Amino acid sequence: MKYSLWNLLRQAPRGHRDWPQAWRNPEPKESYDVIIIGAGGHGLATAYYLAKEHGITRTAVLEKGWLGGGNTGRNTTIVRSNYLWDESAHLYEHSLRLFETLSQDLNFNVMFSPRGVINLAHNEHDLKELRRRGHACRLNGIDYEMVTPREIKEIAPIINISRSIRYPVLGGAMQRRAGNARHDAVAWGLARRADEFGVDIIQNCEVTGIDVRDGRVTGVQTTRGAIRANRIGAVPAGHASVVASMAGLRLPVESHTLQAMVTEPVKPVIDTVIMSNTVHVYISQSDKGELVLGAGIDGYNSYSQKGGINVIEHQLEGLCELYPIVSRLKIMRAWGGIVDIAPDASPIISKTPVEGFYINCGWGTGGFKATPGSGWVFAHTIAQDRPHRLNEAFSLGRFESGLLIDEHGAAAVAH
Amino acid sequence: MAEHWQRQSPLTHLGLSAHDKNETSAASLVMAELRFLAKVTLRGRIPGESVRTALGVSLPGEPNTVMTGNNLSALWLGPDEWLIVGPPDAERAMTGQLAKALPGTAVVDVTEGRTTIRTRGPMVLDILAMGCPLDLHPRAFGPGRCAQSTLGRSPIILHQVDGAPLFDIHVERSQADYLWTWLETAGRPYGVAVEAVTAPPAWRRPAPRRYPGAFPPFAPSPSRQPTRGATVPARSVPSS
Amino acid sequence: MQSWRNSTGGIIDRSRHLSFTFDGKRLSGHPGDTLASALLANGIHLVGRSFKYHRPRGIVGSGVEEPNALVRLGKGGSVEPNARATTTELFDGLVASSQNRWPSLAFDVGALNSVASGLIPAGFYYKTFMWPAKAWTFYERFIRRAAGLGQAPEEPDPDVYEKRYAHCDVLVVGAGPAGLQAARAAARSGARVIVADEQAVPGGSLLGEHVTLDGVAGQEWPDSVRAELESMSDVTLLTRTTVVGYYNHNFLVAVERVTDHLPAGESALPRQRLWKIRARHVVLATGAIERPLVFPGNDLPGVMLASAVRAFANRWGVRCGARAVVFTNNDSAYRSAIDAADCGIHVTTIVDCRAAPRGRLVEEAHSRGIDMMAGSAIAGVEGRKRVRGVAISSLDESAPAALRKECDLVMMSGGWNPTVHLASQSGTRLAWDESLATFVPGDAATHQTSAGAAAGTFGLVECLRSGALAGTEAAARTGFDGEAPAVPEVEGDTGDGALDLEAFWHRPASPRDGKAFHDLQNDVTTADVALATRENYVSVEHFKRYTTTGMGTDQGKTSGVNGLAILASLRGEAIPAVGHTTYRPFYTPVTIGALAGIETNGDLYDPVRKTPMHTWHEKNGAHFEDVGQWKRPYCYPRAGETVDEAVQRETLAARTSIGILDASTLGKIDIQGADAAEFLDRIYTNMFSTLKVGRCRYGLMCRDDGMVFDDGVTARIAENRFLMSTTTGGASTVLNWLEEWLQTEWTDLEVYCTSVTTHWAAIAVAGPKSRALVSELTRADLSAEAFPFMAWRDADIAGIAGRIFRISFSGETGFELHVPASYGLALWRNLMTAGEKYGITAYGTEAMHVLRAEKGFIIAGQDTDGTTTPHDLGMSWIVSKKKKDFLGMRGLSRPDTLREDRKQLVGLLADDSAVVIPEGAHVSPQPAARPPVPMEGWVSSSYMSPNCGRSIALALVRRGHDRIGEEVAIPLENGIVRARIVKPVFFDEEGARLRG
Amino acid sequence: MMLIPCPWCGDRLDAEFTCGGEAHIVRPDPATASDAEWADYLFMRKNPKGVHHERWFHAHGCRRWFHITRDTVNHRILAVYAITDSAPEAAG
Numbered sequence A: 001m002k003y004s005l006w007n008l009l010r011q012a013p014r015g016h017r018d019w020p021q022a023w024r025n026p027e028p029k030e031s032y033d034v035i036i037i038g039a040g041g042h043g044l045a046t047a048y049y050l051a052k053e054h055g056i057t058r059t060a061v062l063e064k065g066w067l068g069g070g071n072t073g074r075n076t077t078i079v080r081s082n083y084l085w086d087e088s089a090h091l092y093e094h095s096l097r098l099f100e101t102l103s104q105d106l107n108f109n110v111m112f113s114p115r116g117v118i119n120l121a122h123n124e125h126d127l128k129e130l131r132r133r134g135h136a137c138r139l140n141g142i143d144y145e146m147v148t149p150r151e152i153k154e155i156a157p158i159i160n161i162s163r164s165i166r167y168p169v170l171g172g173a174m175q176r177r178a179g180n181a182r183h184d185a186v187a188w189g190l191a192r193r194a195d196e197f198g199v200d201i202i203q204n205c206e207v208t209g210i211d212v213r214d215g216r217v218t219g220v221q222t223t224r225g226a227i228r229a230n231r232i233g234a235v236p237a238g239h240a241s242v243v244a245s246m247a248g249l250r251l252p253v254e255s256h257t258l259q260a261m262v263t264e265p266v267k268p269v270i271d272t273v274i275m276s277n278t279v280h281v282y283i284s285q286s287d288k289g290e291l292v293l294g295a296g297i298d299g300y301n302s303y304s305q306k307g308g309i310n311v312i313e314h315q316l317e318g319l320c321e322l323y324p325i326v327s328r329l330k331i332m333r334a335w336g337g338i339v340d341i342a343p344d345a346s347p348i349i350s351k352t353p354v355e356g357f358y359i360n361c362g363w364g365t366g367g368f369k370a371t372p373g374s375g376w377v378f379a380h381t382i383a384q385d386r387p388h389r390l391n392e393a394f395s396l397g398r399f400e401s402g403l404l405i406d407e408h409g410a411a412a413v414a415h
Numbered sequence B: 001m002a003e004h005w006q007r008q009s010p011l012t013h014l015g016l017s018a019h020d021k022n023e024t025s026a027a028s029l030v031m032a033e034l035r036f037l038a039k040v041t042l043r044g045r046i047p048g049e050s051v052r053t054a055l056g057v058s059l060p061g062e063p064n065t066v067m068t069g070n071n072l073s074a075l076w077l078g079p080d081e082w083l084i085v086g087p088p089d090a091e092r093a094m095t096g097q098l099a100k101a102l103p104g105t106a107v108v109d110v111t112e113g114r115t116t117i118r119t120r121g122p123m124v125l126d127i128l129a130m131g132c133p134l135d136l137h138p139r140a141f142g143p144g145r146c147a148q149s150t151l152g153r154s155p156i157i158l159h160q161v162d163g164a165p166l167f168d169i170h171v172e173r174s175q176a177d178y179l180w181t182w183l184e185t186a187g188r189p190y191g192v193a194v195e196a197v198t199a200p201p202a203w204r205r206p207a208p209r210r211y212p213g214a215f216p217p218f219a220p221s222p223s224r225q226p227t228r229g230a231t232v233p234a235r236s237v238p239s240s
Numbered sequence C: 001m002q003s004w005r006n007s008t009g010g011i012i013d014r015s016r017h018l019s020f021t022f023d024g025k026r027l028s029g030h031p032g033d034t035l036a037s038a039l040l041a042n043g044i045h046l047v048g049r050s051f052k053y054h055r056p057r058g059i060v061g062s063g064v065e066e067p068n069a070l071v072r073l074g075k076g077g078s079v080e081p082n083a084r085a086t087t088t089e090l091f092d093g094l095v096a097s098s099q100n101r102w103p104s105l106a107f108d109v110g111a112l113n114s115v116a117s118g119l120i121p122a123g124f125y126y127k128t129f130m131w132p133a134k135a136w137t138f139y140e141r142f143i144r145r146a147a148g149l150g151q152a153p154e155e156p157d158p159d160v161y162e163k164r165y166a167h168c169d170v171l172v173v174g175a176g177p178a179g180l181q182a183a184r185a186a187a188r189s190g191a192r193v194i195v196a197d198e199q200a201v202p203g204g205s206l207l208g209e210h211v212t213l214d215g216v217a218g219q220e221w222p223d224s225v226r227a228e229l230e231s232m233s234d235v236t237l238l239t240r241t242t243v244v245g246y247y248n249h250n251f252l253v254a255v256e257r258v259t260d261h262l263p264a265g266e267s268a269l270p271r272q273r274l275w276k277i278r279a280r281h282v283v284l285a286t287g288a289i290e291r292p293l294v295f296p297g298n299d300l301p302g303v304m305l306a307s308a309v310r311a312f313a314n315r316w317g318v319r320c321g322a323r324a325v326v327f328t329n330n331d332s333a334y335r336s337a338i339d340a341a342d343c344g345i346h347v348t349t350i351v352d353c354r355a356a357p358r359g360r361l362v363e364e365a366h367s368r369g370i371d372m373m374a375g376s377a378i379a380g381v382e383g384r385k386r387v388r389g390v391a392i393s394s395l396d397e398s399a400p401a402a403l404r405k406e407c408d409l410v411m412m413s414g415g416w417n418p419t420v421h422l423a424s425q426s427g428t429r430l431a432w433d434e435s436l437a438t439f440v441p442g443d444a445a446t447h448q449t450s451a452g453a454a455a456g457t458f459g460l461v462e463c464l465r466s467g468a469l470a471g472t473e474a475a476a477r478t479g480f481d482g483e484a485p486a487v488p489e490v491e492g493d494t495g496d497g498a499l500d501l502e503a504f505w506h507r508p509a510s511p512r513d514g515k516a517f518h519d520l521q522n523d524v525t526t527a528d529v530a531l532a533t534r535e536n537y538v539s540v541e542h543f544k545r546y547t548t549t550g551m552g553t554d555q556g557k558t559s560g561v562n563g564l565a566i567l568a569s570l571r572g573e574a575i576p577a578v579g580h581t582t583y584r585p586f587y588t589p590v591t592i593g594a595l596a597g598i599e600t601n602g603d604l605y606d607p608v609r610k611t612p613m614h615t616w617h618e619k620n621g622a623h624f625e626d627v628g629q630w631k632r633p634y635c636y637p638r639a640g641e642t643v644d645e646a647v648q649r650e651t652l653a654a655r656t657s658i659g660i661l662d663a664s665t666l667g668k669i670d671i672q673g674a675d676a677a678e679f680l681d682r683i684y685t686n687m688f689s690t691l692k693v694g695r696c697r698y699g700l701m702c703r704d705d706g707m708v709f710d711d712g713v714t715a716r717i718a719e720n721r722f723l724m725s726t727t728t729g730g731a732s733t734v735l736n737w738l739e740e741w742l743q744t745e746w747t748d749l750e751v752y753c754t755s756v757t758t759h760w761a762a763i764a765v766a767g768p769k770s771r772a773l774v775s776e777l778t779r780a781d782l783s784a785e786a787f788p789f790m791a792w793r794d795a796d797i798a799g800i801a802g803r804i805f806r807i808s809f810s811g812e813t814g815f816e817l818h819v820p821a822s823y824g825l826a827l828w829r830n831l832m833t834a835g836e837k838y839g840i841t842a843y844g845t846e847a848m849h850v851l852r853a854e855k856g857f858i859i860a861g862q863d864t865d866g867t868t869t870p871h872d873l874g875m876s877w878i879v880s881k882k883k884k885d886f887l888g889m890r891g892l893s894r895p896d897t898l899r900e901d902r903k904q905l906v907g908l909l910a911d912d913s914a915v916v917i918p919e920g921a922h923v924s925p926q927p928a929a930r931p932p933v934p935m936e937g938w939v940s941s942s943y944m945s946p947n948c949g950r951s952i953a954l955a956l957v958r959r960g961h962d963r964i965g966e967e968v969a970i971p972l973e974n975g976i977v978r979a980r981i982v983k984p985v986f987f988d989e990e991g992a993r994l995r996g
Numbered sequence D: 001m002m003l004i005p006c007p008w009c010g011d012r013l014d015a016e017f018t019c020g021g022e023a024h025i026v027r028p029d030p031a032t033a034s035d036a037e038w039a040d041y042l043f044m045r046k047n048p049k050g051v052h053h054e055r056w057f058h059a060h061g062c063r064r065w066f067h068i069t070r071d072t073v074n075h076r077i078l079a080v081y082a083i084t085d086s087a088p089e090a091a092g
């Protein structure tokens, strides 16, 4: 049944008795054309675009837990495309554009809300970095504007732009088309549409082995039995190394815990997204009223979705400095996700030395925004057995050749 | 050519002056800056006795402990690293003597790199606990113990001088201002007082001299105790 | 008038009155009251409106579990939204108001949502608001306004917060009977013990019961334990302290509310204190929370937890109503019913789902004239803003229709949920206990024991015993042996024995009966669970997120088990198969201020590092910039001068007379040891073993991938001793880098590194008159012959023993003077005085940048970005071809680093010499009309150079080294700047000044 | 918040340390290493779920590097050993 106000009205008097399942719970078949490992946003988007753009529907998405329960279900939902390097900018911009029509595309309101994202600068070096990024964005056709502290204050009156704080706001860069989307809705909407195309989304099905014969994949072993396929796309985020090792590969990623938290719900106090790298906080307010706050990563390899309190403390110290009125609000819940970070902080969307085995990982702390775009290019890569122009540069090979896409930039200014 | 100088500690500009006695006895935290203490680091595989012969203080072999003697304190900083703290102006003699006695070891004068904040008072343990993750309870720490750690956001070398308890905090000079403010702020609700600040001695170029045998007395601490902590418990096994 | 307060009973001080307001109305209570008990004593039940449907809501519980009674406390900057009335201690002058209603609590326009509730079931927003495309943001505005509960303060927080670390052998969480016994046991063994309880006084549920322990009233017994604990020196008893998070390796976080219970301004102490406790063993004696029952209309004010009614009666002497009906599935509600009756509430009926409840309690209830309706359930609740009656029907399908009972209070008990939050957070798996129909802690994941009701032991005697045992064991595990304290002799109803519970989750009802809520705070009904199930949001996690069960400020303390039980029944599965959602910090919401502590205020957030000359800079009007943690003078604008003008003046002065720069922030590392030279050969791209004592050399450091990461001048002090300098930001990174290689890779090298960054003050003196000036202050021969470029020497400078380096980052004749830091200011002043006649000018970092750019010297981190090699910088001359190995060598011969079309450092001269190309702008071959415009590189440094009399820039441009002389375009927002690629040296290309 | 057992200073809060990542990575001979081998050394990591041998640096303490073996799922520390030692057999 189509999701619409009309159907909602029709269902109201019937106690909403007729809404169908959003997706099925199919039993795994013996074989598929394509197996996707991981029903996060990226895996689901891959399956969806495989069906929609490439007509491949004999696809299974295997998920060890519940769909959307990985980082897709635990991120701070920032969507933007104002990246520095051309390769990144083009990929994320493609994704942002898909986001702009995703609700209509999926017939599922993913609540994409272009409420604007501001990146703050707290010193001369930050300003230089933002300007450099701004020039690049402009030439790449990505909206971007530098904003003064006063303008930022007008947009977000709760910010403290006093010069006397430790890291005063010297300015910022804003992307107006950027914003938030509802994390769960993105996963659910993609799952529902993929399912409609006939894709089998199989939850509680952990991939425990990858069958490789003569250098090419033939299928997977799972907690629900063996499943055959000649093409396997792995999108396991934090577990990328674990899955890759099943195919005998090592990856240039390490898994760390990244934390986020929400306050108790309050009436609207901030209507945009504000990020600060120097002070390591980002803030937005969800439609339900919680302030959604992102913290930094814990400094050691971890496969637990629980981080240290020190990271949160430091983040909130900065938050109180920048937004003094939050001091008396209360943190309701804090959680962590396992993020897979590549040395250049850029993703890997690539073929691998094992034929028929494709990997999509390394999104680290920032891949939610890429969900549809990543699925779109990965679907292309799997369907055509070669990368799309947009993800060519994000190959595994770049680590050997040295052509990294270093989104860290230079760390701190040094002189 | 300059006639005279004001040698400046990193906290000189605060114009610290001692509060009166009443105030210090009522305060929960009493702080003072110990200026210009001589500080020399030693690196290498060094027989502790050789330092004893050279300076009159032995090097502690046990991690995170301090040996004192001849008005010097030798702090363990690492398995091949020590910090020797002495009275103001002793650094030249110390480095000279050490370099002579221990050829091949690294002797570095770091006097100016840090200053020392001395803290005591009935709440000193509580206030240090507000920013320092070390367990300073008498069962775990004690007189004659030292440790490197952090206080607030500053790295520190902490030395418990006596059981009163009294702590010397050696802090990097560029962060002294920060740490002083941090301590003042942390202690504010409970009362903080400043204690006699040792006056900066006038600069004089130390005449080249032989190792004097004993260093000028250096004892601003009220009740000095023998070298090592009496209760240094066995190290706990790592949990879980 | 507290007309609902009994004249005796409870632990409140009736001799004193506390005045407070609720929604502006002046009321009174007593010390010992919570806001909730005081409101109830005044007969106020309606305290708020629900989140989604704006339904009238009252007080449900008596402690942290409260889902409904959230109020706004205080005024102005001291406002606290979403405070639980049940845990807010009353004080004189307390100001509270209701939330989420407009214009008033009694008449709330938002209640229209309730009327339209059919349209807004769980997840409705996913199904609509999609048309027209882009209109979501329009709808969203209204949704946002309707959502949210309380209102955030509008002013900064006037309070301060404190944090501290603590360490103990045994941490006991909860000071109910189990916790107190545990604490006693552990303390007597000599262990270091911390006991934390979130309530104002220890005692836990004992405070709300009628028993005696060893002849002492149950409400007083905790005082005696408290006295004993407080008499021991290594025991800390923390009240008003909630343990909120359980982290790795037994690190627990607790929040102490230090002054929240006091009128504003009464205490100088911090508002709250965050405890970060490392415990060797933890005893979790956190008690249990009563579970509501789910039935239509169960959210009306007057429907309360049975144990809460009991606690209000026993602890606060408050009657929660006049006529009560009890609804239960277990024995414990009988105890509550009896106590309620004893307190003067007319308990008319006990509705029990069990077919044949029996036992002592049943008889006792009976003996008090309470009616019994076994095998029945409440089918509906009447009333608009308060319960007026209930409909009761038999659970037997064939039974006749519902029976009506008048009442103003419904006491419900669906059993008990042990407070397993912390255990679960620590990684301990929970096990389903069928007889209790709830989760209890399984095998402990860390050094931890659960005791008392938290472990599923609900009898008092058993709780006391299990606490004592846990405490003794905990101490023993940390090396302290002691005897378990005796279990006190208990008289009265101890509640020992089985609960005799028969699970009752919900009964399918028609919408006509009204909504049955399992999650009161987020307004989630059984109909929502049914919808979620129908749509296949049946994983417990999907269910949670789709319906928002347990996602409110109470984090599902009352709704959790009920919600998943209903889900399980609709899924037709057992509850343990459905599982539970993840327990996460924080157990109760934690004030952000408390998590931030004192390090929020600007001075303490991050250390400001200051050089020895800082006060001079301040006094002389320096405009500072942050470089890492350092404050460095950017320039020193004079009166009437702009920042840019100051920079121009300073830049010019350094080349015409004398400039002086505070260079103290540069990293300095003393490197000694037999292998020091060999070590530097491996660290730097160029050779250092050939450097002569008394000389310096510039070096470049690469990571092992070949990318430049730091640079600086290193001097050979003695055969086996060097002084390395690093960039300001790189100082500690480089030192750690050196240590890492020494300790982990080249363990055979004998080298020792010591930071001397802050030991030395460093002053750069540059300009044609610099030699004359410095010579005035030292006897050392500074002539070009005796002291050539890149030499250094020990020297007395103005009477201070220091060092002079003949180095220059400005490209001028220059000297860097190092003196012990405490003389830095003195030397600086002296130079300023002596240099006055030469027109000495202090210059800041920006002039330094311009000067070095005029010479084409790079700044690591500005003209490099982590993707730049020495070759890219045109510095192949510094990459040794003789050495067998150095860090970065192999990285430089990878396919990409060998490519010829890499971005390379060049100079750029704008055609219009007055135009300063913006830094960060990109170079384009032929700017296309519309994006994407191809980019070939970017401008890394760009300035107006007063010494060149024009603008200059450095840029990293693709294949730049081959393109000298080529014209390029730099497309800007408002037009295109044309420029020519040149060699990156703009001034004194031969270096005559440098060496002169 | 882990308690890291520094072989010298004893158990200290993890915030005093820097984690240096995977241990026992051998730096190949730059003269003979292929591009792939060099990339492997620079970037490729085991990143195991479970037992991990890793290097830690007591940055705010004795400033020594050492090895620990830690479970990356539950953070149990299974072994502590010198920076010059090879991984203990027992701990996997």
Ligand SMILES: Cc1cc2nc3c(=O)[nH]c(=O)nc-3n(C[C@H](O)[C@H](O)[C@H](O)COP(=O)(O)OP(=O)(O)OC[C@H]3O[C@@H](n4cnc5c(N)ncnc54)[C@H](O)[C@@H]3O)c2cc1C
Residues within 6 Å of the ligand: A037, A038, A039, A040, A041, A042, A043, A062, A063, A064, A065, A066, A067, A068, A069, A070, A071, A072, A073, A074, A075, A076, A077, A078, A079, A205, A206, A207, A208, A235, A236, A237, A238, A239, A243, A258, A259, A260, A294, A336, A337, A338, A339, A363, A364, A365, A366, A367, A368, A369, A370
């Ligand atoms: C706290 C936090 C905040 C963040 N904030 C932002 C943000 O603001 N903006 C942004 O753009 N990004 C953000 N991110 C990053 C973003 O969440 C991720 O990059 C993105 O969601 C990754 O999506 P995914 O589909 O690749 O991974 P996931 O959603 O993690 O999906 C991977 C799935 O693979 C499954 N899986 C793994 N191994 C196996 C196996 N062996 N068999 C079967 N299934 C398996 C997992 O269970 C999981 O469901 C944040 C991340 C975190 C943790």
Ligand SMILES: NC(=O)c1ccc[n+]([C@@H]2O[C@H](COP(=O)([O-])OP(=O)(O)OC[C@H]3O[C@@H](n4cnc5c(N)ncnc54)[C@H](O)[C@@H]3O)[C@@H](O)[C@H]2O)c1
Residues within 6 Å of the ligand: C173, C174, C175, C176, C177, C178, C179, C196, C197, C198, C199, C203, C204, C205, C206, C241, C242, C243, C244, C285, C286, C287, C288, C331, C332, C335, C416, C419, C422, C451, C452, C453, C454, C458, C459, C460, C461, C463, C494, C495, C499, C587
């Ligand atoms: N008859 C029944 O049905 C029934 C059911 C349950 C409990 N009980 C009674 O309850 C008592 C249980 O004793 P107990 O000691 O196990 O529990 P308790 O409820 O008496 O005490 C628990 C204490 O822990 C505190 N607490 C909980 N979580 C905390 C946290 N995170 N931080 C700080 N403090 C926290 C609570 O405020 C409370 O004071 C017994 O008297 C028992 O008879 C009876």
Ligand SMILES: Cc1cc2nc3c(=O)[nH]c(=O)nc-3n(C[C@H](O)[C@H](O)[C@H](O)COP(=O)(O)O)c2cc1C
Residues within 6 Å of the ligand: A073, A074, A075, A076, A077, A183, A262, A286, A288, A290, A292, A305, A332, A333, A334, A335, A336, C541, C550, C551, C552, C555, C581, C582, C584
């Ligand atoms: C954007 C966003 C908003 C959230 N809002 C809430 C909330 O209002 N209430 C809540 O309890 N949890 C909220 N959460 C957290 C989830 O409950 C949950 O903790 C998170 O998805 C991680 O899953 P886990 O805790 O089950 O591991 C939110 C999470 C995200 C990503």
Ligand SMILES: [Zn+2]
Residues within 6 Å of the ligand: D006, D007, D008, D009, D010, D058, D061, D062, D063, D064
């Ligand atoms: Zn150590």
